[in-house]
Amino acid sequence: MKRLLFILPFLVLVSFSKINPAKTSTSVLITPQSELHIKGTSNVSDFTCQYNIQNLDEPIRVHYEKLNDVIRFENSMLILENNGFDCGGKGINRDFHGLLKSDEYPRIILRLKQINLKPNKEHTADAQIEIEIAGLTHTYHMETEFHQKEDWHISGQLKLNIKDFGLKAPKKMLGLIVVSKEIQINFDLIIKEC
Known part of the structure; x- marks a missing residue:
């Protein structure tokens, strides 16, 4: 009887607690129809550095667990080689790689940490990502839109300050052009999915 009195509260406690969802793993492929680019401005003009999606031809392993409207990720990352960006010309490419310190830090790493689905805004989610540039990592929240037909279509934009990563905007022509x-x-x- 004493044993039953000990076990009964434990069973009641377990029955009212949420059981941790099982972690799921899958592999995904970013298709060639995708686009990714970085936009910047200077006091003279705007510039766009387009990423060559063909560099992302390997499947990416994604580990996650879903609980209600929250999806948590583990070890799910996208690695962008800095030399995969083309800004439209030799000089601006050189400046871009100088800004990112590509000789020392040749990659930008994006780690997906969590997605909060927004039930009141269909096809919209808040994504929490860690971005590593030039050896420094910062966490950002960004609104994304998603749709699924045969494949997933995910889009969004994120503004960030390069000073967060200890980077200095280049100045050209004796400081007349400032990025x-x-x-x-x-x-x-x-x-x-693959």
Whole structure:
């Protein structure tokens, strides 16, 4: 009887607690129809550095668990080789790689941490991502839109300050041309499970 009195409260406690959802793993591929680019401005003109999606030809492993409207991710990352960006000319490409310190830090790493679905805004979610540039990592929240037909279509944009990563905006022509500290990452990804 004493044993039953000990076990009964434990069973009641377990029955009212939420059981941790099982973690799921899958592999996804970013298709060639996808686009990813970085936009910046200067006091003279705007510039866009387009990423060559063909560099993302390997499947990406994604580990996640879903609980209601929250999806948490583990070890789910996208690695962008800095030399995959083309800004439209040799000089601006050189400046871009100098800004990112590509010789020392040749990659930008994006780690997906969590997605909060928004039930009141259909096809919209708040994504929490960690971005590593030039050896420094910062966490950002960004609104994304998603749709699924055959494949997933995910799009969004994120503004960030390059000073967050200890980077200095280049100045040209004795300081007459100054690049803004804010850049914007735009993505429009078509993703399929493989």
